Amino acid sequence: MVAVVTAFSRVAEPESQCISRALRRRDSEFIGRLVQQYHYRLLRYLVFWTSRREQAEDLVQETWLRVLEHAGRYNGRLRFEPWLFSIARNLAIDHLRKQQTATQKHRTCREDEEGLNLPAPEFESPFFAAARSEDAQRIAAALGALEPIYREALLLRFQEELSLAEIAQVAGAQVSTVSSRIQRGLSMLQASLGGGVDAA
Amino acid sequence: MPLENHEKARFLLHRSLVEGISLEDRHWLDAHVEQCAECGRYADVSACAVRALDCFVLELDPAAALRVENAVRSRAEAMRSAEARGKSLLIGTSVALFLTFAGSAVMWRPLAWLASQWSLPSQVCQIVFVVFWLLPSLLLAFLPLFRRRLLGEDSDNNGQTV
Numbered sequence: 001m002v003a004v005v006t007a008f009s010r011v012a013e014p015e016s017q018c019i020s021r022a023l024r025r026r027d028s029e030f031i032g033r034l035v036q037q038y039h040y041r042l043l044r045y046l047v048f049w050t051s052r053r054e055q056a057e058d059l060v061q062e063t064w065l066r067v068l069e070h071a072g073r074y075n076g077r078l079r080f081e082p083w084l085f086s087i088a089r090n091l092a093i094d095h096l097r098k099q100q101t102a103t104q105k106h107r108t109c110r111e112d113e114e115g116l117n118l119p120a121p122e123f124e125s126p127f128f129a130a131a132r133s134e135d136a137q138r139i140a141a142a143l144g145a146l147e148p149i150y151r152e153a154l155l156l157r158f159q160e161e162l163s164l165a166e167i168a169q170v171a172g173a174q175v176s177t178v179s180s181r182i183q184r185g186l187s188m189l190q191a192s193l194g195g196g197v198d199a200a
Numbered sequence: 201m202p203l204e205n206h207e208k209a210r211f212l213l214h215r216s217l218v219e220g221i222s223l224e225d226r227h228w229l230d231a232h233v234e235q236c237a238e239c240g241r242y243a244d245v246s247a248c249a250v251r252a253l254d255c256f257v258l259e260l261d262p263a264a265a266l267r268v269e270n271a272v273r274s275r276a277e278a279m280r281s282a283e284a285r286g287k288s289l290l291i292g293t294s295v296a297l298f299l300t301f302a303g304s305a306v307m308w309r310p311l312a313w314l315a316s317q318w319s320l321p322s323q324v325c326q327i328v329f330v331v332f333w334l335l336p337s338l339l340l341a342f343l344p345l346f347r348r349r350l351l352g353e354d355s356d357n358n359g360q361t362v
Contacts, residue, residue: 026276026277026283027276028273028276031272031273032272032273035268035269036265039260039268043258043260044256044258047258053258057264060268061267061268061271064268065271068272139252139255139256140256142252143253143256158217159254164218179218182217186214186246186250189249190245190249193248
């Protein structure tokens with residue numbers, strides 16, 4: 001009887017509570033499954049932030065390690081996704097800041113060393129890499145032109161299907177700010193697509 | 201058609217995409233979009249912009265995914281064993297502290313009796329007790345907790361630098 005009740009309570013337990021418990025217990029099997037389950041979504045989110053596939057892949061791993069370190073802070077009362085994305089977001093922002101500082105230093109060095117003429121790094125945007133058709137190429141260009149905060153808001157709303165409150169939790173912003181970011185992002189995307197896009 | 205109607209339609213279109221609108225507003229919007237070609241086109245472009253996001257599909261590298269999974273799992277296991285070690289150290293320290301204080305209570309009387317036999321002042325007796333009994337016991341009790349700092353150890357059980 002007790003076993004049945006225990007099994008039932010396990011089944012009835014919300015997923016977020018299971019995740020919270022597994023993270024606190026450092027259940028490597030469960031955590032491994034969790035990494036697999038969220039890998040694609042996390043990678044896509046980080047690509048939307050960094051616009052670089054390789055950096056996003058590194059940040060995915062860092063995000064999970066940070067999740068393990070701060071497992072005690074997730075109590076399972078709220079959904080797991082917003083918490084996960086907020087950690088990834090903070091890491092991405094830190095990374096972009098470091099990159100900006102490094103670029104500024106690099107520029108100063110280049111100004112100092114006139115003889116050294118380094119070529120600008122070339123990379124294929126993941127947005128273009130993901131685009132297969134001509135329309136998709138235009139969409140990739142439009143996405144690439146958007147600022148990360150707008151890309152992020154659009155992704156979280158329309159692909160991750162998070163609520164405005166959850167997006168606000170991820171972005172650490174007011175719900176009204178998030179709403180206007182989504183509207184602005186959509187307007188910019190519409191403008192970039194020129195209103196002539198067929199459904200891709 | 202009044203200009204306010206177009207503005208209202210665009211406002212409602214955006215709102216319906218972002219956070220949803222009431223049924224009444226939905227009926228009004230649908231009716232307006234049917235009548236107004238310009239707003240209809242605007243609605244199509246908005247829907248296309250949202251659908252456009254679905255175009256963005258990343259190809260997953262299974263090896264990279266597996267690498268991440270393995271790294272995270274091994275870190276989780278390392279953290280679990282470190283936490284278990286920390287927990288047992290904490291329990292050991294608590295037991296050692298309890299024994300120290302219980303032992304002090306037991307030892308105090310015979311020591312005080314010995315001091316009275318040798319006619320030692322009670323202050324000297326207390327200092328001797330603290331220096332030669334209480335302090336060494338406390339140090340031994342806390343040593344496991346702070347051994348890394350005290351002994352300058354900087355590696356975990358796997359021999360990896362922390």
